[in-house]
Amino acid sequence: MSTQTAPATSAATSAAPAIAHSASGAPLVLNVTDVEKNFGGLKALNNINLQIEEGKTHAIIGPNGAGKSTLLNVCIGRIPPDRGVVEFDGVPLTGMAPHEINQIGVVRVFQTPEIFPDLSLLHNVMIPALSKREGAFRFNPFRSLAREHEIRDDAEHVLADMNLLEKKDLEAGNLSRGDKRRLELAMGLVQRPRLLLLDEPTAGMSRHDTNRTIDLLKRIKERGMTKVIIEHDMHVVFSLADHITVLAQGTIIAEGTPDQVRGNPKVQEAYLGGAHL
Numbered sequence: 382m383s384t385q386t387a388p389a390t391s392a393a394t395s396a397a398p399a400i401a402h403s404a405s406g407a408p409l410v411l412n413v414t415d416v417e418k419n420f421g422g423l424k425a426l427n428n429i430n431l432q433i434e435e436g437k438t439h440a441i442i443g444p445n446g447a448g449k450s451t452l453l454n455v456c457i458g459r460i461p462p463d464r465g466v467v468e469f470d471g472v473p474l475t476g477m478a479p480h481e482i483n484q485i486g487v488v489r490v491f492q493t494p495e496i497f498p499d500l501s502l503l504h505n506v507m508i509p510a511l512s513k514r515e516g517a518f519r520f521n522p523f524r525s526l527a528r529e530h531e532i533r534d535d536a537e538h539v540l541a542d543m544n545l546l547e548k549k550d551l552e553a554g555n556l557s558r559g560d561k562r563r564l565e566l567a568m569g570l571v572q573r574p575r576l577l578l579l580d581e582p583t584a585g586m587s588r589h590d591t592n593r594t595i596d597l598l599k600r601i602k603e604r605g606m607t608k609v610i611i612e613h614d615m616h617v618v619f620s621l622a623d624h625i626t627v628l629a630q631g632t633i634i635a636e637g638t639p640d641q642v643r644g645n646p647k648v649q650e651a652y653l654g655g656a657h658l
C-alpha cells in the first residue's frame with residue numbers, strides 16, 4: 382500500500398497535522414514508517430512499514446516470536462523504536478508517554494485482562510470513562526451528579542453491547558475468562574477510541590465464547606471503528622480482517638486482503654511450516 386500526504390487546502394487547515402492517505406485515497410489513522418527495534422543482538426523489528434486505513438480492521442499475524450507484540454508496544458509508546466516513525470492521525474508519537482497516546486485516542490486491549498477484580502463490572506467500565514472525560518487519569522470528587530449519571534449511562538450502554546449488562550453489579554474477579562476479556566473490551570470501547578488495538582482478543586476462549594466475541598467485534602466494525610488485531614486463531618482473523626500483514630522474524634513477509642494472504646506460499650511456509658491456512 383503506497384501512501385501520499387494530503388496537501389493543505391487553506392491557511393486554516395495548514396496548521397493541522399498533514400494526514401497521509403493510502404493509494405486508494407483513504408485517510409491513514411496509523412502510519413508506521415521504517416521502524417526498527419533491536420533487543421541486544423536480536424532484530425525484533427526490521428524495516429517495518431505499515432499503513433492502517435480509517436474504518437478498517439487490520440490483522441497482524443505471524444508465528445511465535447515474529448515481533449507482533451513488539452510492534453504493538455511501539456505503537457502505544459511502551460517500547461521506543463531504535464529507528465523510524467509512528468504517526469497517528471498525522472501526529473508523530475515519538476517521545477509521547479503511553480498515557481498521552483491513550484489520551485489522544487489510541488486504546489489497547491491486552492491479552493491478560495487488566496481489570497479491577499474487587500470492583501463491580503459497572504465501576505470497572507466507569508473508571509476509564511471518567512478518566513477520559515476528566516482529561517487525566519484521576520477521579521474528581523467534586524464532579525456533578527449529572528455527569529456521573531451520564532457516565533453511568535455510557536458504561537451501561539457499552540456493557541449491554543458486550544452482553545454483560547445483567548452482570549453489571551457482580552465483582553469482576555468472579556467472571557469467566559471470556560467475560561473478563563469482554564469486560565476489558567468494554568473498558569476500551571467506553572473511551573470511544575479512534576484506534577483500538579486488540580492483542581489476541583479470543584486467546585484461551587472456548588469456541589462458543591470465541592464466536593460470541595467475533596459477533597461483538599463485527600458489530601463494532603459496522604460502526605466504522607478502526608481496529609488492529611493481533612491473533613493466532615485464523616478463524617477469527619478471516620472472520621474479521623479487511624487487510625492482513627504477516628510478520629516473520631521481525632520483517633513483513635506478506636500483506637494484502639485475506640484471499641491474497643491465504644494463497645501466498647511464503648505465508649504457508651513461514652507461518653505454518655507449509656500447512657494450509
Ligand SMILES: Nc1ncnc2c1ncn2[C@@H]1O[C@H](COP(=O)(O)OP(=O)(O)OP(=O)(O)O)[C@@H](O)[C@H]1O
Pocket residue numbers: 420423425443444445446447448449450451452
Ligand atoms: N523485552 C525484550 N527483551 C529481549 N527480547 C525481547 C523482548 N521482547 C521481545 N523480545 C524478543 O523479540 C522477539 C519478538 O517478540 P514478540 O513478543 O514481539 O513476538 P510475537 O510475535 O508477539 O510472539 P508471540 O506470538 O509468541 O506473542 C522474540 O524473539 C522475543 O523473544
